[in-house]
């Protein structure tokens with residue numbers, strides 16, 4: 132094993148990333164050390180780096196390391212880990228954005244990352260890039276629909292029940308469409324007109340342009356909906372879902388919060404869905420996700436991954452790549468290998 136670890140660190144709040152070398156960290160009881168081969172930059176990471184957004188509040192100590200997902204090969208086991216081995220190819224999520232003091236060991240924008248063994252999934256021969264492209268945004272969609280709204284697991288739903296995914300064009304939205312379809316529901320989505328054929332191939336029965344002036348009326352004609360989710364989370368989408376839920380009232384899930392005024396009988400469910408599995412109160416979901424569902428999805432190719440671009444330059448390209456994601460210049464995801 133190498134005795135050095137390279138990491139992209141934020142030296143101080145608001146400063147640009149620097150790539151530094153430090154001593155190798157070792158896993159404690161119940162943890163594993165993973166040599167990380169793939170990072171997919173999420174909007175959350177880019178917003179934390181460049182705008183001090185949301186989870187940035189968890190970066191209490193500097194220098195700090197961003198990233199909460201990765202894929203690679205297990206290099207060392209902590210005591211008490213029995214279901215994983217050195218050499219296993221895995222995808223994993225960490226507590227980097229959960230606890231203020233966790234990111235130096237568990238931030239995934241580095242070559243060697245410590246992870247709780249409970250949030251590690253074996254991926255067999257699946258490419259590391261494919262694994263990171265799917266895990267984080269799919270988990271967001273499934274946590275929102277299944278864990279927080281109460282949708283069924285795959286195969287247990289009825290075609291007579293309808294699900295609405297607003298803003299299905301992105302990673303979270305595309306996976307939400309596929310998950311809802313796999314449960315057995317009828318899925319209606321909003322997306323850009325250029326995305327209609329892809330959305331239908333992913334399982335949507337109807338695709339409505341989210342910019343169309345009559346979008347809400349057309350969606351109402353396809354309802355009522357048992358589960359409603361905005362995967363873009365913007366104010367317009369939240370207002371549209373609230374409007375559809377009137378006059379009976381009800382709830383919808385949103386990837387973003389904000390201060391949109393909602394009718395008193397409409398609730399918005401806004402949570403850090405992507406981090407839900409890190410919480411012990413969701414241990415049943417966590418167990419199902421990492422040890423059952425995610426390995427099956429990856430190894431049996433059950434979802435179509437979003438498009439991606441490989442960024443050359445490894446950790447040194449993270450600052451520029453984050454800027455591109457932050458400015459909305461990327462369709463699909465940017466993926467890089469911290470070992471490059």
Ligand SMILES: NC(=O)c1ccc[n+]([C@@H]2O[C@H](COP(=O)([O-])OP(=O)(O)OC[C@H]3O[C@@H](n4cnc5c(N)ncnc54)[C@H](OP(=O)(O)O)[C@@H]3O)[C@@H](O)[C@H]2O)c1
Nearest residue numbers: 174175271298300301302303323363365386402403404405
């Ligand atoms: N709460 C959580 O746990 C959580 C977890 C993950 C992500 N998020 C948030 O969810 C959002 C989406 O993440 P992502 O990974 O799916 O991003 P992404 O893959 O970059 O998705 C971007 C796509 O979303 C669509 N879109 C953008 N603005 C839209 C709008 N106003 N209305 C409808 N569709 C719109 C666009 O598709 P078209 O080009 O086809 O229009 C765009 O290409 C981000 O803001 C992210 O921070 C939250």
